[in-house]
Amino acid sequence: MAKSENELTWKDLEIGCIIEAPGSARRYESGTWRSQRPTYDFTKCIKCGLCALYCPEGCIEQNKDGYFEADMYYCKGCGICARECWTRVITMVEEVE
Amino acid sequence: MVTRVGVEVSIALADAVKLANPDVVAAYPITPQTHIVEHLAELVANGELDAEYIPVESEHSAMSACLGSAAAGARTFTATASQGLALMNEVVYVAPPMRLPIVMAVANRSLSAPLSIWPDHSDMMSVRDTGWIQIIVENGQQAVDNTIIAFRIAEDQKVLLPVMVHLDGFTLTHVIEPIIFPTQETVDKYLPKIRFPLPLNPDRPVAMGEFAPPFIFTETKWAQEVALNNSKKVILKAWDEFAKVFGRKYLPVEKYHSEGAKVLILTMGSSGETASVAIDELRKEGMDVGQISLRLWRPFPFQELREAVKDADVLIVMDRAISFGGPGGPLASEVKAALYNQAKRPKVVNFVISLGGRDTTVSGFKDIINKGINIAAKGSKNEYEIYGVRE
Numbered sequence: 001m002a003k004s005e006n007e008l009t010w011k012d013l014e015i016g017c018i019i020e021a022p023g024s025a026r027r028y029e030s031g032t033w034r035s036q037r038p039t040y041d042f043t044k045c046i047k048c049g050l051c052a053l054y055c056p057e058g059c060i061e062q063n064k065d066g067y068f069e070a071d072m073y074y075c076k077g078c079g080i081c082a083r084e085c086w087t088r089v090i091t092m093v094e095e096v097e
Numbered sequence: 098m099v100t101r102v103g104v105e106v107s108i109a110l111a112d113a114v115k116l117a118n119p120d121v122v123a124a125y126p127i128t129p130q131t132h133i134v135e136h137l138a139e140l141v142a143n144g145e146l147d148a149e150y151i152p153v154e155s156e157h158s159a160m161s162a163c164l165g166s167a168a169a170g171a172r173t174f175t176a177t178a179s180q181g182l183a184l185m186n187e188v189v190y191v192a193p194p195m196r197l198p199i200v201m202a203v204a205n206r207s208l209s210a211p212l213s214i215w216p217d218h219s220d221m222m223s224v225r226d227t228g229w230i231q232i233i234v235e236n237g238q239q240a241v242d243n244t245i246i247a248f249r250i251a252e253d254q255k256v257l258l259p260v261m262v263h264l265d266g267f268t269l270t271h272v273i274e275p276i277i278f279p280t281q282e283t284v285d286k287y288l289p290k291i292r293f294p295l296p297l298n299p300d301r302p303v304a305m306g307e308f309a310p311p312f313i314f315t316e317t318k319w320a321q322e323v324a325l326n327n328s329k330k331v332i333l334k335a336w337d338e339f340a341k342v343f344g345r346k347y348l349p350v351e352k353y354h355s356e357g358a359k360v361l362i363l364t365m366g367s368s369g370e371t372a373s374v375a376i377d378e379l380r381k382e383g384m385d386v387g388q389i390s391l392r393l394w395r396p397f398p399f400q401e402l403r404e405a406v407k408d409a410d411v412l413i414v415m416d417r418a419i420s421f422g423g424p425g426g427p428l429a430s431e432v433k434a435a436l437y438n439q440a441k442r443p444k445v446v447n448f449v450i451s452l453g454g455r456d457t458t459v460s461g462f463k464d465i466i467n468k469g470i471n472i473a474a475k476g477s478k479n480e481y482e483i484y485g486v487r488e
Contacts, residue, residue, distance in 0.1 A: 010316040010323065015257060016196035017317050018295050019304040028310055 030057065034077030036092040042067045044087040051081035051090065101275040106237035106264065107132030109276045110176075110202055113244040115146045116284040117200075120171035123151035123162035127181040128214045129266035130204040134176055156181040160188035160199075167197035167259075168305055170296035172248065175199065178266055179206035179220045186224065192259040193228030194321045195306055198251035198293070199259040201229075202244065205366065205417075206266040207453040215454020216266040218366065218417035221394070222427045224261070228321055230328055231394040233263040235369045237274035240264045242345055245284055249335045252291045256328040263394070265367040267454065279343055287342055329396050349398035350405045351390045354380060358387030360470055361409040361443065362462070365391045365428055368415065368451055375462035386466060391428070399435050406436070412443040413469035416481075417451050425449065425481030444473040447481035457484065 003012065005027075014020060045067050052060035052068050059074035060081060070081065082090035104112075111133050114122070122141070124134040140146035149166075153159045159175050166173040177185060182203060192199055205221050207213040221231065230250060234240045240262065247260040264270060279287075295303050309317050333349070340346035353373050355361055364372045369390040376388045389405045391398070406412050416426020424430045429447035436442040446469040450457045457465070465484055472482075 005312045008313060008316065010320040013313075013317060013320050015294055016305065017194065017307060017309065017320075019307050020295070022302075022304070024304075025308070 029073055030076055031073050034072075034075060034095045036077040036079060037072070037095045038070055038075065038077070038079070038081055038090045039093050040067070040069060041089055041091070045089045046087055048086065050084050050086065054080050054084045056080060099277055101277055103273050104237075104276050105132060105271065105273050106240055106276075107204075107270045108136050109237055109241050109274070109278075110244055110264070110270075111136035111140065112278065113241040114174050114200075115140050116279065116281060117174070117245055117248045117288055118146075118172065118285070118290075119148050119174045119200075119248075121149045121151065121163070121166035121173045122175065123153055123159045123166065123173070124175045124177070125153050125156050125159045125181060127156070127178050129206055129216070129270045130176045130178040130181070130202065132270065133202055133204070137174075156185035157188055160185040160192070163199045163201075164188065164191060164195065164197055164306075165297075167192070167199050167293065168195070168297050170293040172252070172290060173197075173199045174201070176202040176204065178204040179208055179214075182220045182224060183208060186227075189224055189227045189229065191306065193325070194317060196257040196324065197259060198248075198257050200244070200247045200251055201259065201261050202240075203261050203263045204266040204270045205233075205263050213453040214266070216268055216367075216417075217452045217454070218263075218427075219419075219452075221261070221263050222418045222420075225395065225427065228258070228325055229395065230256075230258055230260040230325070230332065231263060232260065232392060233366050233394055234269070234392070235367055235390065237269060237272070237276055238345070239347070240269060241276055241278070242339065242343065243347065245279070245288060246335050246339050246347070249288050249339075250328065250332050253328075253331045253335070254291060254294065256324070256331045257293070258324060258328055263366065268367040283342055287339065325396050329393075329398070332393065347392055348401070349391070349393035350401040351392055352405060353388040353390070355387035355389050355405060355409075357408055358385050359409060360384070360386040360411045360466065361406055361413070362386070362388050362466055362469075363391065363412060363414045363428070363432065364388065365394070365415070366417065368417070368457055371457065371459055372415070372462045374459045375466065378459065379463060379466060384466075397431055397435070402432065402435050403439060406443050407441065409443040411446065411470055411473040412436075413446045413448065413466060413473075415465070416447060416449045419449055419452075419483075429481065446472045446477075449481055449483045450485075452483070455485070461485070
């Protein structure tokens with residue numbers, strides 16, 4: 001990937017906007033859409049993984065300690081994880097730059 | 098040795114498609130396009146045309162099938178009219194940005210309501226901003242020729258855009274005209290099969306029609322605009338080379354006694370030939386009047402139009418559609434926009450004529466020209482006039 005998203009011009013597009021290599025959607029930073037972000041109190045977490053199951057973005061994975069945490073590159077801040085969490089681990093707070 | 102054959106124009110157009118040797122025809126019948134696709138279905142069923150004929154359940158499906166077919170690199174044809182074009186509208190928009198070279202004949206017919214099966218240009222104007230190349234013809238021979246030419250333009254690697262060939266319903270589709278058919282050998286030579294550069298292919302997967310987030314959508318639209326504007330060079334070349342091989346020459350703006358004439362009439366489609374007879378009669382009576390007719394609606398031939406009207410004082414524009422609550426006819430609206438910033442420009446007078454199949458006769462055109470000259474001299478409080486409307 002030579003150019004960043006904001007450097008691409010119309011001339012960089014393949015004919016008909018065809019995508020030749022897989023994985024282009026993975027590069028797209030949907031995290032910029034966020035107006036709220038999840039915060040965690042992992043002392044309450046039972047590692048059930050329901051938040052990851054419910055996450056519509058599929059961006060929640062276990063971290064190195066086994067707790068489930070959203071990848072903020074993709075997290076859109078919808079708050080579904082916070083709503084579904086049995087043990088109230090997750091609190092949504094206002095996103096600040 | 099040139100042979101003319103008396104044949105219904107719809108059948109002739111279908112035979113022209115056969116000469117172009119398409120791989121796929123996906124279509125749904127609708128008046129007045131029906132005979133075109135019926136004849137193609139017959140040719141395929143009889144084994145005279147080696148193509149896949151997909152009898153779809155609607156026009157939306159017809160164009161969807163065409164997208165897939167063209168994306169796979171197949172030479173693809175469809176045809177429709179009026180409500181059918183309206184129903185496929187969503188998919189009509191998809192073909193140009195995906196750069197899929199589909200050829201579609203549109204048997205121009207009015208849009209409901211009230212229901213009318215007769216011709217005007219309301220359907221063709223409804224797809225004006227879809228990004229297709231739009232060619233409009235005046236007679237059967239032009240329909241046959243431009244159907245063949247359309248494949249050449251669409252599939253050119255510098256173009257790769259879909260092309261509509263518009264012919265007025267009934268007035269052209271259902272009349273028998275003397276047609277000169279080119280031979281298969283000459284068409285094969287004029288129309289080599291060029292494959293889509295990145296077709297759907299399991300051995301080399303690609304993703305088409307992808308999602309474009311805000312960071313790139315604007316660039317995709319500019320790429321589409323550049324492609325459509327650049328297609329004009331190829332269109333002109335395709336017409337030039339057609340003339341060299343087949344002896345019939347097409348231009349974006351056709352001229353009839355227009356050089357130096359102070360009063361010009363601008364027509365589009367089949368009514369142009371009736372208007373030409375009116376021009377002949379008025380010139381015989383000593384009037385300094387000429388005609389131009391538009392062959393290429395998209396990309397709009399700004400330069401050729403400006404050149405064609407540069408010496409005129411009055412330009413009377415005939416529309417067969419209305420932009421309701423707007424400036425009148427879409428053609429006059431474009432013409433006015435094209436001329437507004439010119440230092441010298443004719444006065445533009447707009448008549449809407451022949452809606453829903455009402456005939457405008459030779460005497461009608463003579464009347465329109467005289468009225469137009471009068472309006473140009475005295476002015477009018479109206480943006481346009483519907484000729485012959487009973488008030």
